[in-house]
């Protein structure tokens with residue numbers, strides 16, 4: 001195989017389809033959890049179907065980040081996975097493909113942050129669910145954590161979630177993470193198998209962790225009401241965020 005100059009691809013954007021029930025909650029989560037500012041909303045398109053009383057938002061494109069520090073190169077990596085379990089044996093990969101209509105399906109997007117522990121703590125404080133602790137990849141200079149699945153409250157699993165990574169974490173951070181928690185919980189070799197096993201357990205038990213709890217998703221949707229996304233102002237997003245903080249704090253106290 002010969003690599004030619006035009007073969008140097010970096011991710012330009014990704015398209016994420018969501019059901020109407022989840023659209024505005026997705027907007028609020030992107031604004032609050034991913035820190036998408038008004039300037040980061042680079043495109044928005046409204047529908048004008050014949051007979052439509054009020055236009056609806058068809059799409060919004062969010063810039064989640066811009067690489068300014070070239071210390072770690074921007075690179076585009078696609079990991080392709082197939083179900084290898086014998087016919088008749090349980091396989092979450094096979095189930096995910098089936099749920100998504102078969103053939104193929106994008107499963108997770110890994111977003112890189114310059115400070116994974118800080119972002120992780122920010123998320124947990126706001127009620128975001130993770131299915132693993134922060135894991136360290138033994139082969140690569142990489143720490144990573146995996147979120148629950150993006151799903152409508154009460155809906156079925158979507159097989160779509162996020163991974164958050166930090167590359168080149170440096171010896172100080174690794175040492176801090178090592179002492180911050182039990183070493184076994186934070187560090188795991190073969191993180192592919194770690195995630196694989198975690199998803200298999202979820203699909204086998206039928207209890208798939210959502211990105212945020214159904215109860216919190218309903219509370220967020222309650223705040224957003226009948227508004228279209230261009231009618232969601234910063235004061236409302238602050239109310240959403242305050243409710244997320246409140247939800248996560250009372251959930252933590254109850255545990």
Ligand SMILES: [Fe+2]
Nearest residue numbers: 079108110163
């Ligand atoms: Fe990944």
